Amino acid sequence: xxxxxxxxxxxxxxxxxxxxxxxxxxxxxxxxxxxxxxxxxxxxxxxxxxxxxxxxxxxxxxxxxxxxxxxxxxxxxxxxxxxxxxxxxxxxxxxxxxxxxxxxxxxxxxxxxxxxxxxxxxxxxxxxxxxxxxxxxxxxxxxxxxxxxxxxxxxxxxxxxxxxxxxxxxxxxxxxxxxxxxxxxxxxxxxxxxxxxxxxxxxxxxx
Numbered sequence: 001x002x003x004x005x006x007x008x009x010x011x012x013x014x015x016x017x018x019x020x021x022x023x024x025x026x027x028x029x030x031x032x033x034x035x036x037x038x039x040x041x042x043x044x045x046x047x048x049x050x051x052x053x054x055x056x057x058x059x060x061x062x063x064x065x066x067x068x069x070x071x072x073x074x075x076x077x078x079x080x081x082x083x084x085x086x087x088x089x090x091x092x093x094x095x096x097x098x099x100x101x102x103x104x105x106x107x108x109x110x111x112x113x114x115x116x117x118x119x120x121x122x123x124x125x126x127x128x129x130x131x132x133x134x135x136x137x138x139x140x141x142x143x144x145x146x147x148x149x150x151x152x153x154x155x156x157x158x159x160x161x162x163x164x165x166x167x168x169x170x171x172x173x174x175x176x177x178x179x180x181x182x183x184x185x186x187x188x189x190x191x192x193x194x195x196x197x198x199x200x201x202x203x204x205x206x207x
Contacts, residue, residue, distance in 0.1 A: 005142070005147055005150055005151075005154075006150045006153070006154045007154070008154070009058075009150060009151045009153070009154025009155055009157075009158065010154045010155075010157050010158035010161065011158060012054065012058075012132055012133065012154065012155055012158060013047070013050060013051070013054065013154060013155035013156060013157060013158020013159040013160075013161070013162075014158035014159065014161055014162050015132050015158070016050045016053075016054065016125075016128060016129050016132055016155065016158070016159055017046065017047065017050055017158070017159040017162035017163060018162050019128065021196070022083055022087075022118060022196050023042075023046045023115050023118055023119055024166065026042060026114070026115060026118075027039045027042050027043050027046070027115070027163060027166055027167060027170075028166065028170050030042045030111060031166075031167050031170035031171055031174065032170060032174055034107075034111075035171075036167060036168075036171055037108065038107070038108060038111050039163075039166075039167040039170065039171075040163070040164065040167055041108045041111050041112050042111040042112065042114070042115045042163075043115070043160065043162075043163025043164065043166070043167060044112060044160060044163065045111065045112040045113060045114065045115035045116035045117075045119070046115040046116065046118075046119045046159065046163060047156055047159035047160040047163060048116055048156070049115075049116050049119035049120040049125065050119065050125070050129070050155060050156075050159040051152060051155050051156040051159065052120060053120075053125055053126045053129040054129055054133075054151070054152070054155035054156075054159075055151070055152050055155070056126070056129075057126065057129050057130050057133050058133055058142065058151045058152075058155070059142065059148055059151065059152075073204055077200075077201070077204060078121045080196075080197040080198070080199075080200030080201040080204075081197065081201075082117055082118060082121060082197070083118055083194070083196050083197030083200070084194050084197035084198065084201075087191065087194035087195075087196075087197065088194065122200075
């Protein structure tokens with residue numbers, strides 16, 4: 001029974017991460033420009049943020065949930081500005097070589113923290129998490145401390161699995177990307193976070 005509950009939580013984590021948004025485009029770009037390691041680390045940053053929200057919703061951490069709801073405007077502001085900054089940096093990036101970059105140290109930490117920050121400051125993420133848990137119903141409700149830990153681990157595993165799949169799929173087609181196509185993709189993957197960020201700031205003004 002415990003195994004089935006864990007697999008359900010893995011499915012929840014996968015479903016939470018699967019929609020392609022700004023973070024998904026960032027990971028694709030990392031896989032194309034910087035190679036497998038950078039994309040994997042960036043994906044783990046998003047997976048950690050997904051797990052935080054999954055724990056909040058799945059474990060019924062009311063105090064944390066109320067805090068997030070009470071600071072939704074602040075999160076939107078920070079998240080919007082951060083996405084705009086990331087988008088502009090991507091848009092104006094210099095020509096990127098197709099050969100894998102040698103990554104490590106501060107660069108990988110920056111990739112990890114960037115995707116974590118974008119995901120954790122996006123109120124839309126927790127709404128998506130809530131939608132998945134509501135759809136699962138009682139099947140996703142942990143009973144006892146053991147299942148609570150299984151939920152956290154399962155959500156992280158499922159989310160990380162999605163980013164691994166996305167990374168490997170991108171690496172497979174990486175050889176087809178010429179420098180010109182890479183520049184075009186950089187413009188697209190830079191423009192979308194900017195639009196998401198502007199949308200978040202506009203929503204603050206309209207509210």
